[in-house]
Amino acid sequence: MLFDILTLFPNIFDGYLSESLVKNAIDRELIRVRRYNIRDWSTDKHHKVDDSPYGGGSGMVLKVDCVVPCVEEVRANEENRGRLLMMTPQGKRIDQKFVEELSQEQRILLLCGRYEGFDERVSQILQPEEISIGDYVLNGGEAAAMIIIDAVIRLVPGVLGDEFSSLCDSFSTGNRLLEGPQYTRPRVYRGLEVPEILVGGNHEQIQQWRAEEAVKRTEQRRPDLFQY
Numbered sequence: 001m002l003f004d005i006l007t008l009f010p011n012i013f014d015g016y017l018s019e020s021l022v023k024n025a026i027d028r029e030l031i032r033v034r035r036y037n038i039r040d041w042s043t044d045k046h047h048k049v050d051d052s053p054y055g056g057g058s059g060m061v062l063k064v065d066c067v068v069p070c071v072e073e074v075r076a077n078e079e080n081r082g083r084l085l086m087m088t089p090q091g092k093r094i095d096q097k098f099v100e101e102l103s104q105e106q107r108i109l110l111l112c113g114r115y116e117g118f119d120e121r122v123s124q125i126l127q128p129e130e131i132s133i134g135d136y137v138l139n140g141g142e143a144a145a146m147i148i149i150d151a152v153i154r155l156v157p158g159v160l161g162d163e164f165s166s167l168c169d170s171f172s173t174g175n176r177l178l179e180g181p182q183y184t185r186p187r188v189y190r191g192l193e194v195p196e197i198l199v200g201g202n203h204e205q206i207q208q209w210r211a212e213e214a215v216k217r218t219e220q221r222r223p224d225l226f227q228y
Contacts (some may be wrong), residue, residue: 001105001156003033004074004082005142005147007112008049011037012142016223022149025159033149038062041070059116067122071111082107084128085148087141088117091130102162103155110148112141145211176225180213217224 005013009071016022017033018064025031038046043065050060075081083105092098102108111128133144153159199207218225 001031001103001153002078002082002107003031004035004107004109005035005112005145006038006070006074006109007140007142007145008114009033009036009112009140010037011144013146016146021159022153025153025156027133029157031153034072036070038066038070041073042066053116057116060200061116062113062118062122063126064119064121067111068117068125071109071126075109077109079217080107082109084109084111084126085131085142086118086123086126086128087113087132088130089132089137090136091132093132093134094151096151097153099148100155108144108148108152110141111206112145114140170189176227177214177218178222180217181209205220 009012013033013035017026022033026033039049042049042063047064049066050062052063053059068091071084075084083102085108087110122128131144131148133147138144183198187194187199195209197205200206
């Protein structure tokens with residue numbers, strides 16, 4: 001799977017791409033990640049990529065004549081043009097079902113905004129899927145892009161040590177329940193003890209307990225999930 005990240009700040013991803021599961025997946029060639037600096041497509045001698053909005057108002061807007069050529073050239077450098085996602089708080093809010101859909105793609109392009117967002121003509125010309133990670137505003141789309149990568153690669157075969165674990169995650173397909181409590185050693189810590197059933201060795205009872213706890217936790221924390 002190939003991720004192409006289009007951003008004004010490609011170095012933000014340095015630490016993220018050099019640690020943990022993402023690094024391992026890259027090293028094992030399970031995924032590829034390429035970064036492109038939108039400034040490289042600016043025709044201004046100072047590499048300016050933003051300007052004040054027509055009609056007045058606060059902030060700056062990303063220029064269409066920088067963003068569109070950048071995306072078009074990056075898309076054209078592979079036979080598979082890929083799926084273009086624009087990070088914006090105005091977009092469709094992602095969920096696990098959408099992540100599972102993305103995991104079937106061979107190439108995903110992540111377009112990261114900044115400032116007051118993109119000139120509207122970027123969307124009109126490129127027709128991206130506008131994607132949000134929640135009802136709040138970030139300084140830019142880079143953090144959202146990392147979240148999408150993080151969620152998607154868990155479903156890429158070989159990335160996780162235990163392929164079954166992603167199937168048991170909260171929100172995974174067919175699972176409208178939150179995952180129940182988990183424990184590990186020590187068995188007792190500050191007076192809090194691991195439930196006896198988990199150390200008894202009866203796997204059928206353990207499975208039943210976990211299912212019941214998942215229902216309880218979902219009722220307590222996300223009762224809205226039972227509306228589906």
